[in-house]
Amino acid sequence: MVTRQLPKVTELLELMQFKKPELDARKRRLDAALTISDLRAIAKRRTPKAAFDYTDGAAEGELSITRARQAFEDVEFHPDILRPAAVVDTSTQILGGPSALPFGIAPTGFTRLMQTEGESAGAGAAAAAGIPFTLSTLGTTSIEDVKRANPNGRNWFQLYVMRDRDISYGLVERAAKAGFDTLQFTVDTPIAGARLRDKRNGFSIPPQLTVGTIVNAIPRPWWWYDFLTTPKLEFASLSTTGGTVGELLNAAMDPTISYDDLSVIRSLWPGKIVVKGVQNVIDAARLVDEGVDGIVLSNHGGRQLDRAPIPFHLLPEVVREVGSDATVMVDTGIMNGADIVASIALGAKFTLIGRAYLYGLMAGGRQGVDRTIEILRSEIERTMTLLGVASLEELEPRHVTQLVRMVPRPRDGARESTV
DSSP states (O other): OOOOOOOOHHHHHHHOOOOOOOOOHHHHHHHTOOSHHHHHHHHHHHSOHHHHHHHHOOSTTOHHHHHHHHHHHTEEEOOOSSOOOSSOBOOEEETTEEESSSEEEOOOSSGGGTSTTHHHHHHHHHHHHTOOEEEOTTOSSOHHHHHHHSSSSOEEEEEOOBSSHHHHHHHHHHHHHTTOOEEEEEOSOSSOOOOHHHHHHTOOSSOOOOHHHHHHHTTOHHHHHHHHHSOOOOOSSOSOOOSOHHHHHHHHBOTTOOHHHHHHHHHHOOSEEEEEEEOSHHHHHHHHHTTOSEEEEOOGGGTSSTTOOOHHHHHHHHHHHHTTTSEEEEOSSOOSHHHHHHHHHTTOSEEEESHHHHHHHHHHHHHHHHHHHHHHHHHHHHHHHHHTOSBGGGOOGGGEEEOOSOOOOOSTTOOOOOO
């Protein structure tokens, strides 16, 4: 029989601990975000539709980004048991320098349109975390201001070759002078992809006021206040603006870029050079023969050619072909620290995050970017501990199986194997 008694006040107080309220609204909402998807949901609430969709969207039917994310979800891990990994080391050496984590911040364009702190928030957060930050040619913060935001950390510069080559060459020289140590030469943007969300939203640079944008702005006055009361947007490479992002890109980019341009850029740049936007093994091998220091397997976050190859699926084959001769990195679709762990296990030396960083930026400025990094760090450490690995070097292909949803049909009339 159960014996009952009246509870003692002292015992109740031990059982009932009231949480101290958090008065800082920004910190409160960021602390409540436990995943990158949570940050995305906050960003969507706080950012005007056109700016959010520019970040969140991809090309045409958005199949490439959907498939890239699905590929990471279709991962099966194989943990080792009874292998203590109470403390894990997430640090690595990448392109001649250190990184405290196996990821850096990818280049993103028009970033201050998403949240006014823009690239300065990203560079500052990267500095605090000890990871590289990459500034885009189409960034809205100057090379010199990014250097001021991250004076002692690692800054990388992403380069587009413009129709006016002198603009591109001038940016290379400025980045080198500012002490940026790595150049990402992006090759998958001869013209802009068809980003249909932007067209449907009438998204332009600078933003154009319509009845729709005004109605959408009413519940988000803070974004417009920030936009209208901070310095005018300026672009490192665009002297004029006015039009959709696609129109601006098509006016600036040159579809005739070739290996000759790579040779010129290589001669101008004193640091490490990486080619971003590689999407097959043959190109990866040729680039290594051309003497590049690294490649980034990327389909531009699904924002260029829809139905493009999935970078994560390409990774094992590319690593087998060129991994001993060049640094192989991967981006597109990363939304969880486990995605990063899987990439490292399959041979990537490093990864880059784009949208994940921008969701944090839109959710809470610099603090939101810090939260993005904190979430990914926690997920990486937890995944490694559960796998039984204490360092990135211990991750091996045996730890990961890429499950298959889409199997290519045989080409050229070849029969399917019956083995």
